[in-house]
Amino acid sequence: MVTFLSRRLIASIIVLLVASYIVYVLTCYSGDPLQDLRTSTARNKQTLIENRIHALNLDVPPFLRYFIWFSGLLRGFIGQFDLGKNIQGQAVTSQLGAAMGSTLQLVTTATLLAIIVGVIVGITTALRQYTSYDYSVTFLSFLFFSLPIFWLAVMLKQYLAINFNDFLQDPVIAPGIILIVSLIAGIAWLGILGGGWRKRLITFGIAALTTAIVLEFFSATRWFAHPGLGIVVVFVLGIGVAFLVTTLSAGLANRKALYSSLSVVVLGTALYYPLNYLFLYPTTGWTILILAIIALLVAGAIGWFWGGVDRWVSVRTAAIVVVLMGALILVDRYMQSWNVYANSDEIGGRPIATIGSSTPDLIGSFWVQGLDSFTHLLLPTAALLLASLAGYTRYTRASLLEVMNQDYIRTARAKGLSERAVVMRHAFRNALIPITTIVALDFGALIGGAVITERVFGWVGMGQMFQQALGAGGSPWPDVNPIMGVFLVTGIAAVVFNLLADLIYTSLDPRIRVS
Amino acid sequence: MSNFYGVGVPPEDPEKRDKEDSIKREELATEVSEHAPSDQLEERVENAIELKEIEGLSQGRIVFRRFVRHTGAMISLTVLFLVVVLAFSSIGIDALGLHLRGWWKWEYTLPHNIVNGAHPTLSLIPQWLGGSGISLGDHPFGQDEVGHDTFAQVMRGMQQSLMILFVVGLVSTAVGTIIGAVAGYFRGRLDQLLMRLTDVVIIVPLILLAAVIGRTFQNSGSFLLAVVLGLLIWTSLARLVRGEVLTLREREFVDAAKVAGASSWRIMFRHILPNAIGVIIVSATLTMSAAILLETGLSFLGFGVQFPDVSLGKLISDYSASFNTRPWLFWWPGSFIVIIALSINFIGDGLRDAFDPRQKRLLNRSARAAKSAAREKAANAGA
Numbered sequence: 001m002v003t004f005l006s007r008r009l010i011a012s013i014i015v016l017l018v019a020s021y022i023v024y025v026l027t028c029y030s031g032d033p034l035q036d037l038r039t040s041t042a043r044n045k046q047t048l049i050e051n052r053i054h055a056l057n058l059d060v061p062p063f064l065r066y067f068i069w070f071s072g073l074l075r076g077f078i079g080q081f082d083l084g085k086n087i088q089g090q091a092v093t094s095q096l097g098a099a100m101g102s103t104l105q106l107v108t109t110a111t112l113l114a115i116i117v118g119v120i121v122g123i124t125t126a127l128r129q130y131t132s133y134d135y136s137v138t139f140l141s142f143l144f145f146s147l148p149i150f151w152l153a154v155m156l157k158q159y160l161a162i163n164f165n166d167f168l169q170d171p172v173i174a175p176g177i178i179l180i181v182s183l184i185a186g187i188a189w190l191g192i193l194g195g196g197w198r199k200r201l202i203t204f205g206i207a208a209l210t211t212a213i214v215l216e217f218f219s220a221t222r223w224f225a226h227p228g229l230g231i232v233v234v235f236v237l238g239i240g241v242a243f244l245v246t247t248l249s250a251g252l253a254n255r256k257a258l259y260s261s262l263s264v265v266v267l268g269t270a271l272y273y274p275l276n277y278l279f280l281y282p283t284t285g286w287t288i289l290i291l292a293i294i295a296l297l298v299a300g301a302i303g304w305f306w307g308g309v310d311r312w313v314s315v316r317t318a319a320i321v322v323v324l325m326g327a328l329i330l331v332d333r334y335m336q337s338w339n340v341y342a343n344s345d346e347i348g349g350r351p352i353a354t355i356g357s358s359t360p361d362l363i364g365s366f367w368v369q370g371l372d373s374f375t376h377l378l379l380p381t382a383a384l385l386l387a388s389l390a391g392y393t394r395y396t397r398a399s400l401l402e403v404m405n406q407d408y409i410r411t412a413r414a415k416g417l418s419e420r421a422v423v424m425r426h427a428f429r430n431a432l433i434p435i436t437t438i439v440a441l442d443f444g445a446l447i448g449g450a451v452i453t454e455r456v457f458g459w460v461g462m463g464q465m466f467q468q469a470l471g472a473g474g475s476p477w478p479d480v481n482p483i484m485g486v487f488l489v490t491g492i493a494a495v496v497f498n499l500l501a502d503l504i505y506t507s508l509d510p511r512i513r514v515s
Numbered sequence: 516m517s518n519f520y521g522v523g524v525p526p527e528d529p530e531k532r533d534k535e536d537s538i539k540r541e542e543l544a545t546e547v548s549e550h551a552p553s554d555q556l557e558e559r560v561e562n563a564i565e566l567k568e569i570e571g572l573s574q575g576r577i578v579f580r581r582f583v584r585h586t587g588a589m590i591s592l593t594v595l596f597l598v599v600v601l602a603f604s605s606i607g608i609d610a611l612g613l614h615l616r617g618w619w620k621w622e623y624t625l626p627h628n629i630v631n632g633a634h635p636t637l638s639l640i641p642q643w644l645g646g647s648g649i650s651l652g653d654h655p656f657g658q659d660e661v662g663h664d665t666f667a668q669v670m671r672g673m674q675q676s677l678m679i680l681f682v683v684g685l686v687s688t689a690v691g692t693i694i695g696a697v698a699g700y701f702r703g704r705l706d707q708l709l710m711r712l713t714d715v716v717i718i719v720p721l722i723l724l725a726a727v728i729g730r731t732f733q734n735s736g737s738f739l740l741a742v743v744l745g746l747l748i749w750t751s752l753a754r755l756v757r758g759e760v761l762t763l764r765e766r767e768f769v770d771a772a773k774v775a776g777a778s779s780w781r782i783m784f785r786h787i788l789p790n791a792i793g794v795i796i797v798s799a800t801l802t803m804s805a806a807i808l809l810e811t812g813l814s815f816l817g818f819g820v821q822f823p824d825v826s827l828g829k830l831i832s833d834y835s836a837s838f839n840t841r842p843w844l845f846w847w848p849g850s851f852i853v854i855i856a857l858s859i860n861f862i863g864d865g866l867r868d869a870f871d872p873r874q875k876r877l878l879n880r881s882a883r884a885a886k887s888a889a890r891e892k893a894a895n896a897g898a
Contacts, residue, residue, distance in 0.1 A: 015714040023719055030727040142864070146804065146856030148811045148828065151849040154835055451722060452812055467816065470726045483723065491718050 122396025133191030256308030444497025588865020686745025695756025
C-alpha cells in the first residue's frame with residue numbers, strides 16, 4: 001500500500017512539474033507584459049518599465065525565469081513560501097489566499113447540494129426505470145447538461161432574482177400560479193411513487209392539495225415578507241423527519257430506533273425557546289459548532305439508552321435526526337432575522353443579489369451576515385447545481401441499475417427481506433462505491449473555480465484571478481505569477497483528489513487490492 | 516465529470532461491456548432442459564425470442580437496428596440534420612475558396628435599416644387565431660442596435676460552431692484512439708510514458724492554452740482554434756480505448772493473428788480497434804457535445820472565436836449586456852446551442868444503448884407481445 005501510494009505520488013509530482021514548466025514558458029511567450037507601459041504617455045515611463053523589469057525579473061529569459069519562481073516554491077520548506085508578485089506588485093500568496101476562500105465557499109455548497117440531490121433523483125429514477133418519470137428526468141438532465149452555464153446564469157439573474165425581488169414587494173401568489181404549481185407537484189409525486197391507478201390518483205390528489213394549501217397559506221399570511229417557522233411547525237416537521245429517517249435508516253419495525261429519533265425531536269422542541277434565548281447573546285460560528293457537537297453526543301446517548309437489537313442502529317438514526325432537527329432550528333432562527341436583513345439600508349428590500357459574494361459595508365449580527373452570504377450564494381449555486389446535477393443523476397442511476405441486477409440482490413429478496421432493506425442496505429451501499437470516486441475527482445476539478453460562473457456573477461475567486469491574469473478586462477498580460485499560483489492550487493487539488501479517489505475505492509471495495 | 520471550465524463529458528455507465536456474459540446467456544438459451552424451474556424456463560423462452568430477432572444479422576446490422584428504434588436518437592438526428600441544412604443553405608458557404616450564395620437576403624457583416632424597432636418580425640400565430648399570420652418578415656430574429664440581421668448572424672455563428680465541433684470531434688478521436696491503442700497494446704514503458712503525457716495534458720488549463728493560441732495566431736481564424744481544442748480534449752477517449760485494448764489484446768483472435776504473422780500495427784488497426792468501435796463512437800459523440808459547450812464558453816470569456824467572425828458563444832457574450840432591452844439577441848443563439856448540444860447528447864445515448872450487448876429494452880412491438888405471451892405461458896406452466 002505504502003509503495004503504491006509513494007509511487008503514485010512521485011509520478012504525480014513529476015507530471016505536475018513538467019506541466020508547470022510548460023504552462024510557465026507558454027504563458028511568458030504569449031505576450032509582452034510591458035505592453036501597457038510602452039504605449040503609456042507617463043513622464044516617468046522609463047523608470048516604471050525598469051521597476052517592473054526588476055520586480056518580475058523580466059531580464060531573465062522565461063525558460064530560466066521558471067527556476068527563480070520554482071526556488072520561491074522550494075523556499076516554502078524553510079518557511080519563506082513565495083509565489084512571486086503580480087504585475088501591480090502585490091504578493092500572489094495573499095491574493096491567492098482570499099480567492100481560494102471565496103471559490104471554496106461557492107464550490108463546496110454547490111457540489112454538496114448537487115451530490116445530495118443528484119443521488120436521490122438517481123435512486124428514484126433507477127427504481128422507477130422506464131416509467132414516464134424516468135424519461136422526463138432523463139430528458140431534463142440532458143437538457144441541463146446541454147445548457148451553456150452563462151446562458152443559464154443570465155436567465156437565473158433575469159427571471160429568478162429580479163422577479164423574486166419584485167414579488168417580495170407584495171408577496172401574494174396569484175391563484176393561477178398556485179394551481180399550476182400544485183398540478184406539477186401532484187404529477188411529480190405520482191411519478192416518483194408510482195403504483196396502480198388507484199394509488200396514483202390518491203397520491204396525485206394528496207400532493208396537489210397539500211401544495212395548494214401550503215401556497216395559499218403563504219400567500220394569505222404574506223409569509224415571504226415575514227418568514228418563520230415557529231415552534232409548532234418545527235415540531236411537526238421534526239416528527240416527519242424522524243419517521244422518514246427511521247424508515248430509511250432502520251425501518252419502522254425497529255421500534256427502539258423510532259423511539260430514539262422521536263425522543264430527539266421532543267428534546268429539540270423543548271429546547272427551542274432556551275436556544276432562541278441563548279442566540280440573543282452574540283453568536284459566532286464556534287457557538288454553533290460547539291452546540292452541534294453537544295447535540296450529536298446527546299443524540300448518541302439517547303440512541304444508546306433506547307438500545308435495541310443493534311444499539312448502533314439507534315445511535316445512527318438519532319444522530320441523523322438531530323442534525324436535521326438542529327438545521328430546522330437554525331433555519332428558523334435565520335428566518336427571524338430576515339426582516340432586519342431585507343429592510344436594512346444596504347439591501348433596500350431587494351435581497352436576492354446578482355453580483356458579488358457579499359454586500360459591502362453591511363454591518364449586522366452573525367445571523368444577518370449569514371443571510372447575506374445565503375442570498376449571494378443562491379444564484380451561482382443554483383447555476384452550478386443545475387449544470388452538475390445531470391452527471392450525478394445519470395451516474396447514480398446507471399450504478400444502481402447495475403447493482404440491482406446482481407445475484408446477491410436476488411438472494412436478498414429470496415431471503416424475504418423488505419424492499420427497504422434490499423435497496424438501502426444491499427443495493428444502495430454498493431452503488432455508492434463508484435459514485436464516491438466520481439465525487440472525489442469532481443471536487444478536485446471544481447476547486448480550480450468555476451471560471452464562467454465566477455465571471456457572470458462577479459464572484460472574486462480563483463477563476464476571476466486567472467482571467468484577470470490572462471488579460472480579461474484590459475489588464476496588462478500575461479501576468480504569469482498569478483496564473484502559476486492558480487495552476488499550482490488546481491494541480492495539487494487534482495493530484496490529491498485522484499489519490500483520495502483511489503484510496504476510497506480500495507477501502508470500500510474489498511475486491512480491489514493495490515500493489 | 517466536469518472539468519476546469521464547467522463543461523465536460525457525461526459519465527459513462529460504470530459497467531464495463533461484458534460481451535462474454537451475453538454470449539453465455541445465448542448458449543444457455545439454445546440448450547433445452549425439460550426439468551428447468553419456471554423462472555429459468557421463462558428466461559430461456561425470452562432469450563430465444565430475442566435470439567430469433569437477431570438471427571442471421573451481422574453485428575453492424577444489429578447495432579443499426581437498435582439505433583434506428585431509439586426514438587429520441589432518431590428525432591435528434593433529424594433535428595440536427597435540419598439545423599445543419601438551415602445553417603449552411605441560408606447564408607451560403609464562404610470557406611476554402613468556395614463562395615456559394617445562400618437564399619437569405621442579408622449579409623451577417625453589414626448593418627441594415629432598422630425595421631419594426633429592431634424587434635423580431637417572425638410571426639407564428641395564424642390569422643384565424645388573432646395573430647398576424649405565419650410569415651418571416653424582413654428580420655425574423657430581429658436586429659441589434661446598429662441594424663445587423665440577427666438571423667444571418669446566428670446562422671454564421673452556427674456554421675462556425677458546427678465546424679468547430681466537427682473538427683474537434685475528428686481530431687480528438689483520431690489522437691485519442693491512436694494514443695490509447697498504442698498505450699494499451701504495447702504496454703510497459705511506452706504505456707507509462709503515454710499515460711503520464713495524458714496526465715500532463717489533463718492538468719494544463721485549457722482556457723490558458725486557448726488564450727495563448729488565440730493571441731499568438733490572432734488572425735488565422737477559428738479552424739486553428741478547433742484543431743487546437745481537438746489536440747487537447749482527447750484524454751478521456753484515450754483512457755477508455757486503452758482499457759478496452761488491454762482486455763481485447765488477451766483474446767484468442769489476437770493470438771491467431773499473431774501466429775499468422777501479422778504485424779503489430781495490422782493487429783491493432785485491423786483486429787483490435789474494429790472491436791472497440793462502440794466505445795470510440797460513443798465517446799466521440801459525447802466529446803462533440805462537450806466541444807460545442809467548450810467553444811461557446813471560451814468565446815464567452817473572449818478567448819475563443821475572435822472579432823470579425825462570430826460564433827454562438829460570442830454572440831451571447833457580445834449581447835449579454837443588452838438582455839433587458841433586446842432579449843432576442845440573447846435568446847436565439849442560446850436556443851440553437853441548446854438544440855445542437857441536446858440532439859448530440861441524445862444521439863450519443865442512442866448509440867450507447869445500441870452498442871450495449873445487454874440491451875434488452877428496444878424489442879419491436881411484435882417481439883414484445885410474444886415475450887409477454889411467453890411469460891404468461893411460463894407462469895401457467897409453473898402454476
